[in-house]
Amino acid sequence: MNHNIYFPQIAIIKRVKDEAEGIKRFTLELEDEKLRESFSHRPGQFIELTVFGVGEAPFSITSSPADKGRLEISVVNVGEVTAALHLKKEGELVGLRGPYGNGFPFDEVKEKDILFVGGGIGLAPLRPLINKMFADRGSFRKMTILYGARTPGLLCFREDLTAWAAQKDSVVLVTVDTPDERWQGNVGVVTSLLPKVEINAGITIAFVCGPPIMIHFVIQDLVKKGLAEGTIILSMERRMECGLGKCGHCSLGTVEVCTDGPVFSYGQLKALKESI
């Protein structure tokens, strides 16, 4: 095995699934059996994925750590690497490095009410955490999941949303900014769901992931609801290149988002300035 930190391992695309409009979910399996066995990750971590001949880009791991040997990423077609990846078919090879980043707290937030607020593809890093918490249901109190997308066609992880809603003591609310003729659910940005749920500020931990503008307004509302800055947990998006804390692209004050993050509390980020 090559110990060069930039060296990608070969992985096979086992499955390609249409997640939403312009979004595909890829199931990957490392080619090397030993590596496949030893690979483990925490929810909130990411990989650097190589499309050979095109380039490398970071993606949140959206599969559960319990699902050994396989990795899932959900990818929006927005750039060179993602466009090339969208053309890939089952059986083709890609490269991957990782997992990188700190991941979400888990044991530290046991015995709490858990609130998830996700926007669009921002549900991808939260999904393995939600699944891990449901798998350990007795350790957490009320689970509330608020999810929004711009249009019904952009809603991701629909089967998970249905499954989560069916769980005991859970609330799942979904909204879209712009409905189509068939949409019968909530209309409005994701913050419009907050007044519809009961939030017990003293015992709630909120996990928030989505576009910066969404994060901005969700934080405002959660703070208004009385959540302490340390109890709002965010996964930051930055232009990560190396994933190793060296290239400088995701530097945020004294931290590197790729190695010290991408998960931070709002309190931590506020102290770092220029982050929110």
Added chain:
Amino acid sequence: MKVLDKKNAEKFLEALGSEHKIIVPLQSSGDLNFGDPDVHSQVLDYKGITHYSAKGFYFPESEALLTFEMPGRGEAGTIAIKDHVNDTKTVIWGIRPCDLNGLKVLDAVFLSEPIDPYYQARRRNTLLIALNCNQAGKNCFCLSLGAGPCAHEGFDLGLTDLGDEFLVKIGSEAGKKLVEEHNELFNDASSEQEEEAKVLEEKSKRSFISSLDVEKLKAKLPSAFNSPLWDEQVTKCKICGTCCFVCPTCHCFNIEDLKKSKKVTQRMRYWDTCQLSGFTQMAGHNSRPNQADRWRQKVLHKFLYLPHKYEGLMGCVGCGRCVDHCQAGIKIVDVLGRVADES
């Protein structure tokens, strides 16, 4: 200490050249830079500093990290990946104390876990022969940063130009070996020669025009984030990134894949700079959209964030290259001086 007659310096490098790649300062058409030995343009006792620092010999402007070779159409097999870690034995002659101190920053970044194998291989295989500065340039302020004008550590051999000869200080076991193996080219230094070097250092220290009150700046920077001074720079800055490319401590990079043929792709690493807007551009948003944000980032990264992260290590060595080569004539010492005074 030893002395090396200037007439013997070339012979010494020639001898080292049998086992090492040699890098020397070259003066050609007015530009001073490091490069391969060339009898017509090399200046072993050069004055001033090179246009680019010596960092490119550790962390090149562009380098191939990996090569990927795909199986051909219809061919079975996986993708072959080759790495390009380069362990060529190299000697750099004439690195200045500022550049030597710049390596401390590169070391902190690239040799901290996880270790960068490309940088590590070059660092391990490169011998450094430093040359002290007997005279500060007009934009040099290394004295304020404790990074010059003379180096007392961090080199294999440290030279002081005494006119007809170099006084040679041995800085490492490898340096000692170099001298021993070519003992016939060296003489023992007299106490007068050692004394002369000390006098030259003191004289050099008095030759600085530019300076920076580092302690005052350090005290003010934590509260300077919203200073209007950053905005002022924008009106002048041409957003070219030269300040970072000539800097001996700037170490940001970009990774890009370069298609060499249908089957072969090279993963390249290039210098990048926080001064360009694309540096932080993401799909649909940019965390530093204004040049003021980027100027502030450059300054705070060097003078506040890096020292915080690496036990006080300053991200600036005061070489003054960013002033020498700024197209807009921005003087970082002036900007920082005002931050220290006004914030």
